Amino acid sequence: EVQLVxxxxxxxxxxxxxxxxxxxxxxxxxxxxxxxxxxxxxxxxEWVSSISSSSSYIYYADSVKGxxxxxxxxxxxxxxxQMNSLRAEDTAVYYCARVTESYDSTRKQYYYYMDVWGKGxxxxxxx
Amino acid sequence: EIxxxxxxxxxxxxxxxRATLSCRASQSVSSNLAWYQQKPGxxxxxxxxxxxxxxxxxxxxxxxxxxxTEFTLTISSLQSEDFxxxxxxxxxxWRGAFGxxxxxxxx
Numbered sequence: 001e002v003q004l005v006x007x008x009x010x011x012x013x014x015x016x017x018x019x020x021x022x023x024x025x026x027x028x029x030x031x032x033x034x035x036x037x038x039x040x041x042x043x044x045x046e047w048v049s050s051i052s053s054s055s056s057y058i059y060y061a062d063s064v065k066g067x068x069x070x071x072x073x074x075x076x077x078x079x080x081x082q083m084n085s086l087r088a089e090d091t092a093v094y095y096c097a098r099v100t101e102s103y104d105s106t107r108k109q110y111y112y113y114m115d116v117w118g119k120g121x122x123x124x125x126x127x
Numbered sequence: 128e129i130x131x132x133x134x135x136x137x138x139x140x141x142x143x144x145r146a147t148l149s150c151r152a153s154q155s156v157s158s159n160l161a162w163y164q165q166k167p168g169x170x171x172x173x174x175x176x177x178x179x180x181x182x183x184x185x186x187x188x189x190x191x192x193x194x195x196t197e198f199t200l201t202i203s204s205l206q207s208e209d210f211x212x213x214x215x216x217x218x219x220x221w222r223g224a225f226g227x228x229x230x231x232x233x234x
Contacts, residue, residue, distance in 0.1 A: 035223065037171075045163070045171060045214050045225040059221040062128075095170055104158075104177055112218040113161040113176035115183075120170055 002026035002116050004096050009121030016086050016125070022079040022096030022118055030054075030074035033099040035114060036081050038092035038123075046092075049081065050099070064090075086125045093120040129153055129217050133226035139234040146202040148229045150215035155195045159219040162191055162200045165228075166211045174213075175200065205231070 008020040022034070036048040049070040050059045058070055069082040079096050097114035104111060130153040140146045150160065158178040163171040173182040175191035178198055188203040202209055210233055215226040 037225075044212075044228045045165075045216075047216075047223045047225060050221050050223070057221065061222065102176065102180075104180075107158060107177075109158060109177075111159055111177040111180075112223075113173055113182075114163075114171075114216075114223075115173045115176075117170040117172070 002098075004098065004116055004118035006094060006096055006118045006121035009094065009123045011124045011126065012086055013127050014087060014125055017082070017084045018086065018123060020081040020083065020094055020096075020121060020123070022081075024077045024079065024098070027098070027116075029072075029077040033057075033101075033112075034072060034079045035097045035099055036070060036079075037095045037097055037114070037117075038090075039095070039120075040089070040092045043092075048094070051079070083123070086123075088125050091123060091125050093122050095120045128222070129156060129219065129224050131215055131217055131224050131226035133213075133215055133229050135229060136227070137230045137232060139232050140205050141234045142207060143204050144234075146205055146209075146231055148200040148202075148213055148215075148231070150193075150198040150200070150226050152196045152198075152217055156217040156219035158194045159217060160191075160193070160198050161216045161218060162189075163214045163216065164209075164211045165214065171214065202231070 051070045067085045098116040100115045132151045160178045162175040165171040179191045212228045
């Protein structure tokens with residue numbers, strides 16, 4: 001079964017740090033780019049960060065750039081998000097998601113989409 | 128930065144009726160647009176990618192259309208399990224911005 005399982009969430013004080021993990025199983029993890037997406041309480045989805053399959057390409061949302069670091073260990077089938085200098089507005093459920101690439105030969109175009117999601121881990125930043 | 132705008136914020140529909148959801152991009156994203164469904168307490172689920180291709184296992188009552196900056200998700204005959212929040216997301220660049228969501232509720 002294709003599965004992603006996040007862990008590492010919890011309660012942390014403003015200015016603190018937390019490291020999230022995402023364990024992948026049931027597919028060849030090293031072949032896929034991966035994303036972190038978060039959702040604040042009662043709010044919509046927010047893309048946080050992306051990492052390519054070999055870690056060659058890494059991108060961050062402006063809201064977390066300079067504070068969060070995405071990484072992966074393909075030997076351990078794991079994705080990570082190191083979160084430093086946490087703020088109250090970082091409070092959210094954090095999801096990891098697999099990015100699949102698909103080629104449309106009719107339109108001669110590549111498409112990318114998140115087709116596998118974990119259940120999420122909750123991060124609460126509060127004093 | 129590409130900004131995605133969805134409308135309406137809430138759509139009240141009776142079971143069996145058609146629902147039409149809109150998504151607009153601030154600049155062209157070609158056909159690199161996906162739709163996700165999210166129910167309370169659950170992770171999002173992929174419905175549509177490439178603006179119009181249904182993901183594996185998604186019923187035919189869900190259809191997507193559009194390209195460039197204007198996109199539509201249509202649910203042809205709403206079932207009870209379709210009442211949820213729907214998000215569009217562009218993936219024309221690596222920074223995959225989401226729309227703010229449309230909640231489809233029972234009328």
